[in-house]
């Protein structure tokens with residue numbers, strides 16, 4: 001099982017947009033770029049709305065069938081641990097092993113020393129091909145990287161072996177994620193993390209490091225784009241070099257857990273990927289559901305009332321809804337308009353507030369992030385919400401497609417800035 005050079009994780013909270021999402025991949029293929037679609041949904045998302053991985057699998061299979069998609073596609077058990085893995089083993093064929101919580105835990109001294117012995121040859125000047133700056137590595141550096149990351153990589157290998165045993169002959173794709181942590185990894189750290197993965201026989205196809213800056217859900221990158229550019233470039237170069245040094249899977253690539261809509265980063269990423277002939281896996285979050293809300297706002301009338309009701313409830317339940325997403329959102333409660341104010345907004349104001357166009361006067365990143373994490377309210381509405389999704393399918397589909405194809409795929413994979 002193999003990902004294409006480019007692959008993209010698509011989040012679909014309610015499993016209704018599969019066919020539309022896939023139409024963006026079909027369009028990309030027609031234009032000459034193969035992108036592997038991966039439906040991703042984490043344990044957190046499933047538990048919030050009580051959906052199951054089997055439902056995600058069914059939605060993906062159905063979308064593929066309806067669209068006549070014949071290239072590979074996958075369903076990702078996103079951010080799983082040893083504890084949550086069993087929920088996903090049957091329905092998924094892509095597993096994101098989240099070991100961020102294991103960072104900093106200690107292995108035995110023997111394990112650490114064996115690691116240092118195996119990789120002592122990289123002490124001194126470490127020159128990564130095609131990267132301008134090189135790194136000076138001491139034995140103490142390897143020791144401190146081992147102290148920080150060796151246990152985490154061993155934990156990933158343990159989850160991997162568990163899944164392999166449970167899935168028997170059925171193959172799967174394996175990603176290791178260390179992105180949901182405080183500190184970004186340096187390129188040197190990533191190099192030795194990959195060395196440890198190779199030691200453990202972990203057949204990674206993607207690895208998700210943490211980058212500096214904020215990757216908040218549903219809004220653009222917050223940070224210095226030039227810093228990101230340097231980090232991303234160094235990590236791309238490290239992944240390529242480590243793949244050769246440690247005999248890792250030849251199509252190993254970075255996975256960027258984008259939280260969706262990181263429009264300001266795509267031009268830099270595209271340039272670097274071209275220059276290194278490298279691939280990437282871009283995970284988007286469930287912003288598809290925000291596109292559903294935009295579609296409903298554009299439809300107006302009763303559909304717009306649904307959006308207003310969702311926001312009013314979300315405002316009241318702010319603490320509960322934002323809690324599980326604390327590390328990936330930055331909402332200032334005071335910047336959220338009160339429900340009595342938004343009651344008076346007309347349709348155009350609503351559309352502008354929701355659309356991800358910061359140049360619009362009513363654009364509000366706080367409101368957008370809050371709604372991003374408020375899909376639970378829509379799930380509780382039941383058929384009032386889902387019936388509206390069916391009724392206003394065309395306008396919703398146009399928004400979902402534009403967001404994925406025009407705003408994500410075009411700049412990142414084709415180098416076209418919309």
Ligand SMILES: [Zn+2]
Nearest residue numbers: 177179180257
């Ligand atoms: Zn992530």
